[in-house]
Amino acid sequence: MKKWKKEITIHAPIEYVWPFFYGDLEKKKMIFPKVMDEVFTQQTEQLVGSIISQTYQIGSVTEQYEITIKKYVNEQHYKIFQESFLLNNRFHMTIDYELEAQNDTTTKFIYTSINKPKNPLLGIFQLFGNDEVVRRFMNRTKETIESAYKNGIQTNTNELLKE
Numbered sequence: 001m002k003k004w005k006k007e008i009t010i011h012a013p014i015e016y017v018w019p020f021f022y023g024d025l026e027k028k029k030m031i032f033p034k035v036m037d038e039v040f041t042q043q044t045e046q047l048v049g050s051i052i053s054q055t056y057q058i059g060s061v062t063e064q065y066e067i068t069i070k071k072y073v074n075e076q077h078y079k080i081f082q083e084s085f086l087l088n089n090r091f092h093m094t095i096d097y098e099l100e101a102q103n104d105t106t107t108k109f110i111y112t113s114i115n116k117p118k119n120p121l122l123g124i125f126q127l128f129g130n131d132e133v134v135r136r137f138m139n140r141t142k143e144t145i146e147s148a149y150k151n152g153i154q155t156n157t158n159e160l161l162k163e
Contacts, residue, residue: 001117004134007110010142012149014079014101017109020145021097022072022081030148031141034058038067047072052083063088070094077101092116111138 010017020027029035034056042051052067071082079099087093098110111134 002115004131005112006134006138007108008138008142010107010109011146013105014099014107016149017099017107017145018079030144090118
């Protein structure tokens with residue numbers, strides 16, 4: 001098992017940042033450009049336990065993942081979306097996108113990823129992994145959201161719920 005946890009400050013209000021992680025597919029695509037579509041295949045009233053079918057494009061290969069929502073909190077100053085899925089039929093992934101309002105214009109973004117290999121032998125390769133991919137993702141996310149906020153791009157927090 002490998003765990004990464006990083007945090008970064010985003011200079012935008014929490015309500016503006018949230019739809020990039022949950023609720024607005026077009027905004028989500030801005031930080032996850034390989035995500036093509038998301039549709040609820042099973043939805044619970046409190047969202048925890050819901051399953052989202054996500055279409056993901058890597059080059060010419062299209063993959064489909066079933067993402068289970070494990071944790072969902074949408075409060076005024078604190079938000080978290082935790083998803084779990086099986087990556088390439090090799091790794092059980094659990095990812096937290098956690099947001100904390102620092103003030104009216106600043107949000108702390110905490111990213112936590114846990115990769116658990118299905119086959120214990122794959123765990124050996126994780127020993128040599130580093131956090132470069134996570135750091136690039138965090139920086140790209142910060143730059144993308146801050147640029148969108150500065151340029152007045154609107155967000156729609158209910159897009160996914162319409163499905």
